[in-house]
Amino acid sequence: MAACDHEPKAKRLTNKPTFDQAFRDKLEELVLMRRDVRHFTSRKVPDEIVERCLNLACRAPSVGHSQPWRIVKVQDPVRRDAIIENFEQANAQALQNYEGTTAEAYSRLKLAGLRDADVHIAFFADMNADTGKGLGSNSMTETKLYSVVSAIQILWLALRAHGIGLGWVSILDPDRIARDLDVAPDWVFVGYLCIGYPVEETDTPELVKAGWQDRLPLTDLILER
């Protein structure tokens, strides 16, 4: 696969990089402009950008350097249809958890851009890979899943720096995803990612705009011990 043929970065870093305030300001802006995108334009995402960002994502931290991320590019229209059906069923089921005006508000939300997104990528964790020899995950096996989430987060920021949006779809039956994508039995599904150019660039989450959930004051989130 294209992403795999080159590891040019280590060489580039023989001069130790430094990061200045201008870069830090820009990094903050990047984080603030990262959105969970559900509305995509029809513009194609260049393969080489996806490859480059996936390459970078694989430099995420991983427990015991286990690198447990397993990445599935979903291109077959039949498989994509199966994912869409999975989402629609899980979403209909989720709707039943709400009543009255909340149910109405839920049903008005667009919660996935599966039909519009140019690129679909599923991330799994190989829980039984012996890379890393179990270091760091003996007492907390879930850290292998967390390593995969870290890779997704880096992918998300890297794509956003190219003006490309990502939407993480979690309203899914994870067992069915693994079946529909025909992956190894010990791979655990972590996230299904829709990737494409966003209709809108904004620093405000869609769920804030829709009145579903505001930002929390950080006073409630940090305590001292």
Add this chain to the structure above:
Amino acid sequence: MAACDHEPKAKRLTNKPTFDQAFRDKLEELVLMRRDVRHFTSRKVPDEIVERCLNLACRAPSVGHSQPWRIVKVQDPVRRDAIIENFEQANAQALQNYEGTTAEAYSRLKLAGLRDADVHIAFFADMNADTGKGLGSNSMTETKLYSVVSAIQILWLALRAHGIGLGWVSILDPDRIARDLDVAPDWVFVGYLCIGYPVEETDTPELVKAGWQDRLPLTDLILER
């Protein structure tokens, strides 16, 4: 808490930021220079940098915008000692999983900088918070944990851009952490973070240097469906 009093960023972004190739190159370097740090100098980490980076971490994506991250700054020496004891017990137990030369190699590794790190922060997930009204996490409740991991990843990169290292300690009994830090019963422990200035800046993971685990070729990690 200082981090909570201001949310100035939304205002700053009335002019939509753009990201150029120079920024993307620097972002790649940042990811490549991010390390899991276990060797810290005695230099103090300015409070305002920690606050600013925590503030940014709380702009991570979260399922249903639930913002389930709960952040505990651990300053009390008695509590820090309890964490160190927890780590030492879990590490001794983990060592029993290895034999022969692998056990010897394991015991030579320094796996946490708990005694040296200036700042200790524990991240939990509030699994029962009603923020986000369960949106997105009905079929996959683990996505709340994943949201917290995303916040940790942003914190990690933000600190690194200030030249500050972070080490994620996972060789711990998570139930004991929750008890020793006296947090709410429905908070699930995600990660314990040691933060300080690193002894060394490098693009090579410590476990690669130690010969424990090399990088995997990406060909093994990406497939198409």
